Amino acid sequence: MTITYSCIANGRTVLAELALTGGSYQEATAKVLRLVLLRAEPRTIMQMGSYIYHTLFIDGITYLCATDNALDTVAPSAFLKKMKYNKNQSDCMISTMRSQVTDVKTVLTQNIEIILEKEEKSNIYLDSTDDLQTPVEEFPKTRKISRRISWKHFKKILIITVAILLSILIILLSTNVIPT
Known part of the structure; x- marks a missing residue:
């Protein structure tokens, strides 16, 4: 399992992002952010194309990462918590x-x-x-x-x-x- 993309967004505006591999994440990220805002659930996991997008939504801020393996949910969850709790x-x-x-x-x-x-x-x-x-x-x-x-x-x-x-x-x- 590899985390290939991550970003932090306020609403639908991406504040910071990092892509470890080449690829077009912007369209999929925009769709995921729109769905996260509509649902307003604290955690979501969804598949777009060949990537699995994991999100953590707290106080209007969305922490998002994309992985290439649908079976592993522990590592992305831990990664998102580290992103949020950078004290x-x-x-x-x-x-x-x-x-x-x-x-x-x-x-x-x-x-x-x-x-x-x-x-x-x-x-x-x-x-x-x-x-x-x-x-x-x-x-x-x-x-x-x-x-x-x-x-x-x-x-x-x-x-x-x-x-x-x-x-x-x-x-x-x-x-x-x-x-x-």
């Missing part, structure tokens, strides 16, 4: 992504702390200047104005925080760090 690149990518997310969280926390400090200082200055300049009967009005300003700043901070957290969540979901 060196994915672990490195995940750890890189996690460190980037941690960096974004740190910067976000620092920015929020700076904004809160500046808002607190501005409120102190607003309160002190309002107290000095306004007569006693207008004092409740100035408190309402400063509360409105504080509320506007709070809403801005809240919106920015939610937007950044949503973008982090989208990044984590798109890179499959958080499984869907």
Whole structure:
């Protein structure tokens, strides 16, 4: 038994392929990928021409290999598992992504702390200047104005925080760090 062809595909797009022998695998591979997507079964074995195509379909990614022997299914299955579980690149990518997310969280926390400090200082200055300049009967009005300003700043901070957290969540979901 010889594995003569292998590829990795996202949907019907072949991402990487290797052919050990000459031959036209593209047409058969396109048919196999179409059938795998239609069936959406985790494992399939099908014959096209003189080759047997073994597939492993997980999370929209298809791992495919072609053999010249229909009787052996153990070796192709083991080969497909090795293709899927190549941990060196994915672990490195995940750890890189996690460190980037941690960096974004740190910067976000620092920015929020700076904004809160500046808002607190501005409120102190607003309160002190309002107290000095306004007569006693207008004092409740100035408190309402400063509360409105504080509320506007709070809403801005809240919106920015939610937007950044949503973008982090989208990044984590798109890179499959958080499984869907």
